Amino acid sequence: MNKALTPRPQMPMGVLKTPFHERMDAENFQQSWMNWNGYASPGVLDTAEFEYFAIRNQATLFDISPMCKFRIKGPDAEAVMNRMMTRDIRKQKPGRVSYVIWCDEDGNVVDDGTLFRRSEDEFLLFCQEPQLLWIKDVAWGFDVEATEVTHDLAGFAFQGPTTAATLRDLKIRDVEEMRAFDIRDIKIAGKRVMISRTGFTGDLGYELVMAPKDALAVWDAVYAAGQRRGARIIGNEALEMARIEAGFLLPRVDFISSQTNLRVNRARTPYEIGLDWLVTFDKPHFNGKRALQRLAGVAPKRKLFAIEISRDKAAHHALVYHRKTREVGFVTSALWSATTKRNIAYAWLEAPFGQIEKDDLWVEIYLQREIEWQRRMERVQIVERPFFVHKRRTATPPLNF
């Protein structure tokens, strides 16, 4: 055979398997997989409801390895992160995590993520969208090195009321003192793990990050220890339910990142999304600051609201009306919340609706009953985010459940 004609393998073909794939595959009775950032990520393994109740009542493992991850290291790391993010990163101490957003020059949100401060001069940033080029553009002219570590770090979220007890069983002493958003470097099964008290569920929970080669050993140890307390593996569907309850927003679902929108006027500002609590002007110039200062003084043209809807049918993809006639917005995420017993959703509403005009708002819900469609108008109430957050999320030391 002509050697020159044999294609050389350069890139892995198709969807990639994360370091935890074997374990998830073994329990994935539905064989339901989604493509998350190029990796196979379980949609649902058993039933979404079981998995969801495990988040709220037991302990759950969710593979976050596909998350985009970046390391920012160097003498100017703090300056660069402070220049990128809308929060004051100078106040974030080593060993702490913060929830961050960053904006483009027009004050539109590029993405959100969690920022781990590993030391004075090193940060890890976890987020949904590829951001290496953005970080490098922000870092140009500064003494810092930004690298993508998406494939170099494996990780899973360990969330639910019985997680702390499980970690105690594993003799992780740091659990006693770790407050929400704390980071510790620990060992599980003899392997080095970065553990943080963070998560997307509004409840007690942790995120564990390790080298891919150590991934299975750590997973196995946690999973085995968790069996006594109902630990199970979960997929995206269950997590999605918990994240809506917990008040977290998802780029591409609830808003469009200003790096991915194609149509003008689709990008959204923190004031529109309701993330203005993450913006502070009491710091040196940061990306989009001038535009944000202008935006801060004016009422947004539209806003994302948390809403509660009468009766029990989730308002997926519903339109929102004023006085049942005038179309004033639409729903992005919706859920019948079993934990709070509320019919909840996020909806975009054109000004002044939701901001000044809060009454007489309705969603139009379509229901299919054995092929036939029914239409219902249900009352909308503007409420506060989050819909669910439990005291045990922040209680330190965490209690055993």
Add this chain to the structure above:
Amino acid sequence: MSGDFDAIVIGAGHNGLVAAARLAKEGKRVVVLETSPVVGGLLGGSDPVAAMPFGIHPKIHSGLGLARHGLRYGAPMKTLSLGGEGRVEIDGAVARGVSQAMAANYADLHRKLARYSGALARMLTKAPPRFRDGVVGDMLTMAQLGLSIRGLGKADMRDMLRIILSNVWDLCEDEIGDGPLAAALAMDATLGGGIGPRSPGTVLTLLYRMASTGSGGAGQRSTPVGGAAAVVSALVKAAETSGAAIRTSAPVARILVDDNDRAIGVALENGEEIRAPLILSNATPRRTLLDLLGPQHLNAEDVARLRHMATNGMVARLDLDLAELPAGLTEADLAHRIVVAGDMRQVERAFNAAKYGELPAVPAVEFTGRKTENGWRLAALAQFAPSDLKGGWSKAKKDRLAKSVIKVLDGAIPGFGGKITGAEVRSPTDLEATYGLTGGHWHHGELRIDQMLMMRPFAGAAQYRMPVAGLYLCGAGAHPGGDISGLPGWNAAGQAIKDGGAQ
């Protein structure tokens, strides 16, 4: 020191001087800070880099009373195009030394281009509208230019829109045919830029150059009597009589910004700080924003735009000493601007090499000359000499360039080579080092459609007003761009006064 002045102008190039003079005339206390020991920027010194300055724009000439300060203009300089068959003399719309048919066609072409450049000229004296916020802004901007083009009448308007983004090669091939005459037009269209005659947009750059000239009428270079030195001295007098102070050997190291995101002064390289609420920079956009202001005060998008601004200088300056003039060149000839390119093909070939970072075997040359104590000195410009030359610029590369230029001149002017007694080459990187000229670029940044008008210095920037309040760009990097006109300085000062920058 605080509140020392109302305004600081960084750089005493002709644009900086115009800006300073205008601000001082408005009653501002102004100081001009210049790196070099002499004023004038590329017009400064006894052998100025810009050897064939255009006239200062008539509006500025009268606005600053430059006549009172001794600035006068001679007849527009004629062009002599050598290197082909015979000698072609170009005087505005009149071409001599070509066939009657070509001369007639050229006259038509010139008249036509002059009309079109007139429509463009109206865009040069004001700040162009902003190019921002998507569709609506663009449309308005284009509508404005559209209106002045509409003023041309239907047939002209159609024709202008047809050719404006095409290239000078096709235009000349269609209307007059190749040869020394077309070569001179091709030089005008490409001079100083990283573009060859066949590059799209070169009709626009040709019109632009014709539009930016002074009182001599479109396409005619009115030249100051006494050359560059006369321009500089008149501008210095205009600035100083209105009370502006000019400090030479005072390089600015940093622009100071306060916590409220306002420019409040500058720090010199020696550490001295000078304060003023208004700062105009005659340095290039990249130097002003990335070096003096610093990326920490800019959005990442603007930093990227500045990094990617096209700024590769393409012209080298040669000073050639001759003991005496060769037989083929008379003293009378030296009253002209002399182009030695033969035909457009030669200009395009020279560009081809430079485009890939190489020196052309046969460069395209233009020069002027003057008498010195020991004979004659020619100031020649060699196209195309890329600042990003493969392997970098060195003595050997400069020697090679000098040799090729002399060979070109020797071919066009019999006996030329034998008269040379000395040659000195200044590469674009030399010019960058001496004048802080990013990339050694003629216009402080390529003058092409995506870096023109409302997109100058780069798309998204507000032309003169820079992102930090109180900071303005007043040099060739701002609209309407390079060459000698004074318009960027004049417009920038106007904008600053309008904004009430200096209370």
